[in-house]
Amino acid sequence: MIEIRNVTKRYGERVAVEDLTFTVRPGIVTGFLGPNGAGKSTTMRMMLGLDAPTSGTATVNGKDYRDLQAPLHEIGAMLEARAIHTGRSAYNHLLAMAQTHGIGRRRVEEVIDLVGLSHVAKQRVGGFSLGMGQRLGIASALLGDPAAVILDEPANGLDPEGILWIRNLLRSLAAEGRTVFLSSHLMSEMALTAEHLVVVGKGRLIADTSVAEIVAQASDDSVVHVKSPDATALREVLLGAGASVSSDQRGALDVRGLGHERIGELAAARSIVLHELTPKTVSLEEAFMRLTGDAVEFHATTPDQPRLEVAA
Amino acid sequence: MSAAVAPTRPEAPSIRGRVTQMNVIRSEWTKLWSLRSTRYTLLAAVIAMAGLGIAIAIAQMTRWSQLDQHDLSTFDSIDIGVSGYHVAQLAIGVLGVLVISGEYSTGMIRSSFMAVPKRLPVFWAKLAVFCAVTFVTMLVATFVSFFVVQAIVTQHGQQHSLGDPHALRAVLGVPLFLTALAAMSVSLGALVRNTAGGIALWVFLLFVLPGITAILPHATADSINPYLPLNAGATIVTSTFDFGTHLSPWCGLGVFAVYTVIAIVAAAVGLVRRDA
Numbered sequence: 001m002i003e004i005r006n007v008t009k010r011y012g013e014r015v016a017v018e019d020l021t022f023t024v025r026p027g028i029v030t031g032f033l034g035p036n037g038a039g040k041s042t043t044m045r046m047m048l049g050l051d052a053p054t055s056g057t058a059t060v061n062g063k064d065y066r067d068l069q070a071p072l073h074e075i076g077a078m079l080e081a082r083a084i085h086t087g088r089s090a091y092n093h094l095l096a097m098a099q100t101h102g103i104g105r106r107r108v109e110e111v112i113d114l115v116g117l118s119h120v121a122k123q124r125v126g127g128f129s130l131g132m133g134q135r136l137g138i139a140s141a142l143l144g145d146p147a148a149v150i151l152d153e154p155a156n157g158l159d160p161e162g163i164l165w166i167r168n169l170l171r172s173l174a175a176e177g178r179t180v181f182l183s184s185h186l187m188s189e190m191a192l193t194a195e196h197l198v199v200v201g202k203g204r205l206i207a208d209t210s211v212a213e214i215v216a217q218a219s220d221d222s223v224v225h226v227k228s229p230d231a232t233a234l235r236e237v238l239l240g241a242g243a244s245v246s247s248d249q250r251g252a253l254d255v256r257g258l259g260h261e262r263i264g265e266l267a268a269a270r271s272i273v274l275h276e277l278t279p280k281t282v283s284l285e286e287a288f289m290r291l292t293g294d295a296v297e298f299h300a301t302t303p304d305q306p307r308l309e310v311a312a
Numbered sequence: 313m314s315a316a317v318a319p320t321r322p323e324a325p326s327i328r329g330r331v332t333q334m335n336v337i338r339s340e341w342t343k344l345w346s347l348r349s350t351r352y353t354l355l356a357a358v359i360a361m362a363g364l365g366i367a368i369a370i371a372q373m374t375r376w377s378q379l380d381q382h383d384l385s386t387f388d389s390i391d392i393g394v395s396g397y398h399v400a401q402l403a404i405g406v407l408g409v410l411v412i413s414g415e416y417s418t419g420m421i422r423s424s425f426m427a428v429p430k431r432l433p434v435f436w437a438k439l440a441v442f443c444a445v446t447f448v449t450m451l452v453a454t455f456v457s458f459f460v461v462q463a464i465v466t467q468h469g470q471q472h473s474l475g476d477p478h479a480l481r482a483v484l485g486v487p488l489f490l491t492a493l494a495a496m497s498v499s500l501g502a503l504v505r506n507t508a509g510g511i512a513l514w515v516f517l518l519f520v521l522p523g524i525t526a527i528l529p530h531a532t533a534d535s536i537n538p539y540l541p542l543n544a545g546a547t548i549v550t551s552t553f554d555f556g557t558h559l560s561p562w563c564g565l566g567v568f569a570v571y572t573v574i575a576i577v578a579a580a581v582g583l584v585r586r587d588a
Contacts, residue, residue: 049429050422051587066429070330083422085347085414092346093423099339100427102329140423 001026002047002075002148002179007056009042009203016042017203019056024181024198026148029174031194031211032183035292039203040183041080044152048077060148072101072144078137080152080183086126090117090136093125097143111139116165130157138166148179155189167193187285191215201292214287224255224263227276234272241266251275333433340437344445347414350407354449357403361396361453361486362460368392369464376468389465390472390479390551393458397486397549400453404446404490405518408497409510411442416505425588435502435583439495439576446494451487458483478551481561485548488565492545492572499575503582518542544568 002024009017017039024030034040045051046058049065060068060075068074084093094108112121115135120128125136134157141149154170155163170193174180184190190197190211197214199207207214228234231251238245243258255263260279267274329335344350369392372379379387412435415421428434458479462471474480497514504510522540525533537543538559547564559567 045587048422048426050425068429070328071429072427073328073330077426079419079422083419083426085343085418085420087347087349087414087418088343089346092342096339096342096346097423097427099342100331100336102332102335 001061002150002181003057003059003062004043004047005057005059007043007046007053007058009039009046009051010054015203017046017053017200020200020203020205021056022198022205022208024148024179025196026179027174027177028195029170029180029182029193030196030198031190032181032198032200033185033187033190033288034183034200034206036185037202038200038292040200041152042203043200044077044079044150044181044183047150048075048079070101070144072097072103073146074144075148075150076141076144076146077150078134078141078152078154080156082133082137084125084133084136084140087124089122089124090128090139091121093136094139094143097140101144103144107143107145111142114142115139131159131162134158134162138169146178148181149173151180151182153184154182155184155186163189187288191285199288199291206291214291215282222256222282223280224258224260225276225278225280226253226255226263226274227251228253228267228272228274230272233270234267234274237266237270237272238263331428331430331433333436336428336433336437337440339427340434340441344411344441349410349414353403353407353410354445357400357407357446358449358453360399360403361450362456364396364399365392365394365457365461366464368395369461373464373467386552387470388552389461389470390458390476390482392465393461393472394454394482394486394549396453396457397450397490400450400486401490401493404450404494405497405514406511408442408494409501409504409514410507411438411498412501413505413507413510417507422588431583431588432580435580439498442498443491443494447487447491450490451484454483454486482549482551485561485565489545489548489568492565492569496541496572496575499572499579502579503575538564539567541568541571544571 004020004022007017007020008015020039020043032040032043042051043058046053047060047065049071058065060071065071065075088096091108091112094111095105098104098108112118115138117132117135117139120132125133128136134154138151138154141151149170151170154166158166167189170180170182174195182193194211196210197207198205199214226234229251231247231253235245235247235253238253238255238258241258241262243263244256246254246256248254258266260277264274264277369389372387372392412421415424424434425431458474462473465471472479474483497510500514500517501507501510504513518541522537522543525536525540528536534557538557544559544564545568547558548561550561558564
């Protein structure tokens with residue numbers, strides 16, 4: 001259980017996090033989502049006692065991180081920027097970390113095997129690829145067999161196989177009853193891994209809800225894509241049934257306000273041939289962009305364009 | 313606590329531990345020896361400390377007949393026996409800064425502080441490990457240098473024994489001075505948190521400051537100079553100082569120790585207060 005209560009962090013004039021409050025519960029994967037510069041890493045650093053909040057409290061199992069007697073057993077963390085001396089071997093890095101808690105060499109070898117780094121464990125970390133570095137970071141996080149795991153952008157630099165591996169690893173950690181908290185800007189990845197989402201923008205809380213709920217909210221006005229050789233007639237029928245219809249292509253309609261079942265029935269009743277009838281589920285990506293649309297710090301200017309339709 | 317949070321997880325008592333100062337010292341011991349740069353720099357310090365005096369002694373003996381009256385009257389085999397400290401102090405100082413600045417430059421410091429969130433145990437352990445290693449290696453190297461030098465200068469009857477005035481004090485003074493220097497440089501590294509900056513500050517305080525006092529009026533400079541860090545600290549390792557312009561050996565080492573303590577306290581306060 002990790003609790004953030006009314007946390008504000010200022011660096012000089014700049015406010016990185018403002019009055020943030022949320023709880024990370026055990027037994028599920030909680031995703032921490034937000035555009036670049038939203039304050040995700042700062043928040044994680046405060047959870048880990050690396051940065052002190054300007055005001056408010058961040059606690060782990062009810063305690064300030066700095067008061068933990070054996071932090072590696074309570075929280076294992078991997079921060080986005082590598083936090084490993086490049087001149088040391090993976091084995092010696094993990095051994096030095098383990099020794100602070102009196103954890104034995106056997107556990108060091110265990111986590112090296114677990115992340116699949118056995119063949120390079122004696123090599124200097126400086127020569128590691130991004131993916132190997134991530135795996136070592138995850139090994140460090142799991143070293144103390146912690147009750148909670150905090151990972152900043154864990155999928156960064158991993159190949160598809162590695163991403164699948166970490167997705168399964170995180171799920172199994174949560175299934176064992178652990179608290180799993182991870183940040184990512186890969187929304188599609190989050191949809192597959194996380195159950196609960198904490199969304200921040202410009203240092204403020206935007207949403208604290210389940211993944212399903214966010215998608216449901218965002219898809220209230222979801223779209224059904226219809227293709228028909230007799231689109232003009234179908235359009236009249238659908239408008240008559242109270243839908244709103246737009247078209248950006250000959251023979252294709254985007255229908256709002258009617259379910260795909262109802263559209264199919266209406267077409268059948270009028271004997272209108274359909275070539276396509278596709279409900280467009282709103283993806284987490286799109287839901288996220290709607291939520292944070294106002295809170296993106298670094299906006300790319302784009303010309304007016306039709307709304308993104310990304311299938312989940 | 314963890315059992316309540318994760319009831320389904322089997323406890324694995326074999327890997328349960330907690331942070332203690334002794335555990336952190338073990339960790340820092342591993343960290344120190346698992347870096348190639350540390351091992352080479354320490355080796356360089358040992359070779360310099362043991363070898364420089366021997367090289368000087370051999371050179372002086374081979375051209376003994378060409379030495380003039382002044383050279384002969386100031387020849388002191390105790391000073392030659394410990395002269396390696398001039399080079400060893402550079403290696404120890406640079407390595408001391410690196411011991412902690414290297415963690416800041418690579419981000420390792422965040423791992424260290426996540427494992428030991430009270431932070432100060434990490435700093436005490438770094439000081440303890442590096443100072444102990446410095447003291448032991450430099451003690452051995454100084455003894456080797458001293459005795460080999462005495463054996464070499466015997467050919468012209470210049471040898472001293474440890475029982476002679478100043479001899480034991482200078483020989484023990486080298487590891488003591490270099491150990492204090494080690495603690496000071498670790499502290500400067502922690503204060504500046506950057507390798508280049510830490511080494512620059514260290515060079516400035518020890519080697520540049522004495523040059524700067526030269527611009528002051530003579531009387532002022534003369535009263536300040538004995539208290540500058542290196543002038544004070546080096547008294548302990550020198551048998552032939554003119555004590556009119558220097559502090560007495562133990563008083564000098566004491567002054568140097570005071571500077572070291574100031575640096576340690578400043579670094580400790582900074583470590584606890586600043587974001588990592």
